[in-house]
Amino acid sequence: MISSNDFKTGLTIMIDSNLWQIVEFLHVKPGKGAAFVRSKLRNVITGQMLEKTFRAGEKVETAHLERREMQFLYGDGEEYTFMDNNTFDQVGISKSQIGDQVKYLKEQMNAQILLHDGRVIGVDLPSHVELKVVDTPPAEKGNTAQGGTKPATLETGAVVNVPFFVEVGTTIRVDTRDNKYLDRV
DSSP states (O other): OGGGOOTTOOEEEEEEEEEEEEEEEEEEOOSSSSOOOEEEEEETTTTTEEEEEEEEEEEEEEEOOEEEOOOOOOOOEEEEEEETTTTTOEEEHHHHHHGGGGOOTTTOEEEEEEETEEEEEEEESEEEEEEEEEEEOOOOOOOOEEEEOOEEEEETSOEEEEETOOOOTTTEEEEETTEEEEEEE
């Protein structure tokens, strides 16, 4: 059990036997009346969003999640196969469970698999990945005083805005949390 005063972004809690992850929270202390915590929650299984208000100090059950380091082997349409690095067991994870991060998956990449009661509920990729640019328009001469950007398609199919000096074949580092170019490798 955890108090609503101890909420943190990313914490997973149980409400009505469903897993919810805290996306945002705000402690509110009105001038009159008791304090409360306004929160925005995301259902870990379905992705549904919920806004819920808790009384300050209200006890909520925390979910015990297990994280396992697994290696991505291959994608097969709607299912992606990962291998446990310790036991070498293979696990199939659906595209919907991985979400938008599927566009950064590269074979032989390690990722953290989230499990609850032995069931896969999500995948956490590293905060940044190194990918090769496979398609981007040529750099434009002039008009670079503002340091413009152009779209680049990466080897996994993701599209990222990159500076004009990045060319086809360049390996770049991309932030997986906000789909932004970080630097050349």
